[in-house]
Amino acid sequence: MKIKQFGAALVAATILATSVPVAADLTFPMLSYRTGPYGPNGAEFADGYADYFTLLNERDGGIGGAKILTPECETAYNTAKGVECYESTKEGALVYQPLSTGITYQLIPKVTADDIPMHTMGYGRTSAANGKVFSHVFNYPANYWDGASVIIKHISDEEKGDLKGKKISLVYHNSAYGKEPIRTLEELAKKHGYVLTLIPVDHPGQEQKSQWLQLRRDRPDYIIMYGWGVMNQVAIKEATNIRFDMSKFIGIWWSGSENDVLPAGDKANGYKAVTFHGVGDNYPIFDELKKFVKDAGKAAGDGSNLGTALYNRGMYAAMLAAEAAANAQKIHSTKDLTGAQMRDGMESLKIDQDRMKALGLEGFGPEINVTCANHGGPGLGAIQQWDAKAKKWSLITDFVESDRSVIDPLIAEDSAAYAKENSIKERDCK
Amino acid sequence: MSPLFLNALEVILNGLMAGIMYSLVALGFVLIFKASGIFNYAQGVMALFAALTLVGFQTGQVPFAHLINAMFGTEIHHWGSGMNTFLAIILTMIVMIIFAWLLEKIVLKHMVNQAPIILFMTTIGLAYFMEGFGDLMWGADIKTMDVGLPSGGSIWLEDFTKGWAAEGTEYYGMYIDVLDVWAAGIAILLVIALTLFSQYTKTGRALRAVADDHQAALTVGISLRTIWIIVWSLAGFVALVAGIMWGSKSGVQFSLSLIALKALPVLILGGFTSIPGAIIGGLIIGVGEKLFEFSIGGMIGGATENWFAYVLALAFLMFRPQGLFGEKIIERV
Structure with a gap:
């Protein structure tokens, strides 16, 4: 016992x-x-x-x-x-x-x-x-909206501030995550005058032929990607296949890892992504x-x-x-x-x-x-670019602020809707 | 010709190519189902495992390096600069044959005469085991597959077709990925080889006999267990081809196992027991889903291919429940 x-x-x-x-x-x-x-x-x-x-x-x-x-x-x-x-x-x-x-x-x-x-x-x-x-x-x-805004700011800089009539396509993971930037990009399109096309890709994104045939026909000036996992690798590979200018293909930070670009080899050179932190080990x-x-x-x-x-x-x-x-x-x-x-x-x-x-x-x-x-x-982001030969990312811009005039009202609107749905009383933050 | 018509042609052409890629996966399912009545849930994972093994040999990776390092405090990763692709393919094939042999010895021989659902459940277990085993053996990081196949849009076709559009219209020429053309060629060779093997070799005839009637095949002295090893080895070879083709597009990673999802509608449509069915089914699914996405997808939000492939397969089932080329099962009471 x-x-x-x-x-x-x-x-x-x-x-x-x-x-x-x-x-x-x-x-x-x-x-x-x-x-x-x-x-x-x-x-x-x-x-x-x-x-x-x-x-x-x-x-x-x-x-x-x-x-x-x-x-x-x-x-x-x-x-x-x-x-x-x-x-x-x-x-x-x-x-x-x-x-x-x-x-x-x-x-x-x-x-x-x-x-x-x-x-x-x-x-x-x-x-x-x-x-x-x-x-x-x-x-x-x-956040996601900051990322979208910083990408558009970068594109605007590349185009000397004039986005009127430019064609920008969003290739996105067809999930809650991938859909997050749509509203922001639509609002920014109203402000800057670019034409936004939405191209969803279903999970997991192993096969994207239709999407890239469409992009090849549409000839967008820039492509933005909100992808994750294998969707990123396939998209970058398909972009190289249609010989899209990789410096005009910009991903969110979740589409900006070494894993995403390495399978495409040297052709992925020049691909960009927004990031909110530094790159490399220096x-x-x-x-x-x-x-x-x-x-x-x-x-x-x-x-x-x-x-x-x-x-x-x-x-x-x-x-x-x-x-x-x-x-x-x-x-x-x-x-x-x-x-x-x-x-x-x-x-x-x-x-x-x-x-x-x-x-x-x-x-x-x-x-x-x-x-x-x-x-x-702070909602800041910087643009990183892939150097395929050196196999590393480097920051090509400083950390810049997202467009608060567009994002803050969207945050206020969406959070107010959440508060109403869930009967949450706003805290007094004085 | 109008650009719209040419674009539709381009979509059909690319649909055919995508369909062949689906067929490559479906073929492995068909081979095993025909010979043993097992729906092999692990076929996608076999493609992943074969591709991981091939890249591992190519790059000179030490198998189970993480495990060895963790156990003995060593820091080994590679045994050299790797090996020739052809040799790596041969060695991978040997690994897949050993895998088939072990599978028969350890698992399948205990499953003889079990209900189909038990065999199916066994392959689910096998899939999960192989996923983990593959990770342990070669690591979970994304690997680049390069067997020397060319890829990228065909510039020749683009230039050749540029002038086909009516003057004054905007047309950039027709697009096709050279890798897809190679995949089509390899798939055709694979089907010819499989057909010749099953028609003109003794083993092939034994396979067909087993496929027709297990009991009758046993009574004339055909060893069911040997046949199973051969069939799983063949499925391993098909998985390796599928793994190379799909891995060349996306890198070799866990998601490769999910390509099996693209093969299911092909099997539903083409039938589980027909090699031509897997090919024709793949082509119909490939063209159907791409044309639907091209013509209607944009109006309903896009990303229709995953579900439309199943709708198309189910529509065919309404008229031919056994699939286009499947055998009609008549059970007399």
Whole structure:
């Protein structure tokens, strides 16, 4: 009997020790996807996210003296699995970064009810930028509409400010994500006088012959792409097949990774994408990552992804989360945080270039100033261009601001509609 | 000629080419279904696995490198600069034959006389296993497939057809991807080879005998288990061809396994037991979906191809439930 009791106690102790974060651990659950059709992209982001936290643990002993835990749950980019992952990891969770617009939509009411913030950096529901309505959702430093606007600004610059009569086609993933920029591009078309054509591509996008035959017939001056996964690779390959000028083919940041351009080989040279963070590994932070994470054998992946577009994005997301956690610790004078306290830290997050320099990321991203009303951040974007010979991206513009005169009213309209549908009373953000 | 007419011709031509790509996938399903009555859910994953293996050999990747590194703390990735494409294809084929042999030894022989639904469920399990095994063996990153096939729009056809449009109209010449033309040529060779094999070789005749009647074939001494190994090897070869063609377009990655979805309407339309059916079915689906998208798609929001292929296949089923070339099943009580 005693042996049985001892055995049961041992099992219980093991379960407790392995599954429940101890006090003063900071838990950042990772709803990642390393499998399925979008796995190659999800894995790079997840590696960057995990490696940054590993760096903080190894170099600094965590955040403010508290160790960081990053329990990982595989969503396979599947909304139902994403919700399951959320439910199974929310105990003690500080912030979620689901990397899926579908999962984000499902989690918005859940995180709000559970008092846990969610950071949907460059994806998710764009109007969540309105903090008065979306108290627990943050999408700084930029959102889909910012991306569309920055692309149009770039095209306008290329055309010396005159877009009247120009033909611009949007090739988009036929999903909630892909449809996000349509309204913005339509509004911008009214303002600038270009003609917008919409070309949807169904999931997964392995076959796009019809779309590219149409584009070849239409002869657009520019093509914008909101794709993800294999859709990007096929689209870029098809664009090279019809000998479209790649410097006039511009993707959103989710269509701007090495994975998207490499299969098309040298012909992809000149392809562009908008981004909200730096490219490559020429920042001091990468020396730290190599020293404390990769060379120490603690990298989440095999360490070969350092400096790729999606790795950098994951790393940047983790850095923003860590900075918000440090801010929350300061506000609440505790190193052991709750989701609610983390939310406070995110809502008053300020990162200037001095801080970026101290982090080893000078010039990697724009300055950030989150407020109660503005959860969307500065909305800046830069254009990156692919050099097929060197096999690397380089930034060809500075970070420029999106067209607030068009985007802010759209955010106000969409968030007001959400508030009405869900009987949400706007917060007073004075 | 009016540009509209020429554009429609271009759509038909490209539909035929897309159809052949669908047929390449459908052929693998047909081979296995004909010989064993198994609907092989794993055919798409076999194409992915074959393509991963080919690129792995080509680039000199060490199989299971991640696993080896994690277990022994090593840092091995490649054993050299890779190998000649032809040799890599031969080695990949050997891997697919070993796969077929192991499958028969470990799985299929225990499934003899099981209900078709059990066999189908087995292939679902096989698909998931192979997905994970492929990832573990070669990694989940996107790989570039280059076997030296040319690709890109044919400049010759474009220049040749530019003058076909009526004067004063805007026409840029007809488009066709050279890779698709190669795929068509390879598919034709594949069908001829399969037909010759099944008509004029002893093994081929044994395959047909098994396809006609398992019990009768067994009574004349044909080994069902050997036939299954041969058929799964052939399906592995077809999967490799499909993997090369589709992988050349999109890179080799998990999504390659989803090409099976494009083969299903082809099978519904062409029948599960006919090699010509897989080809004709592919062509009809390819042309049908492209023409529908071209003529009506734009009016109803576009992206119609995925669902229209199934609508077209179901429309055919109303008149020929066994598919265009399928065998009519008559069960007498």
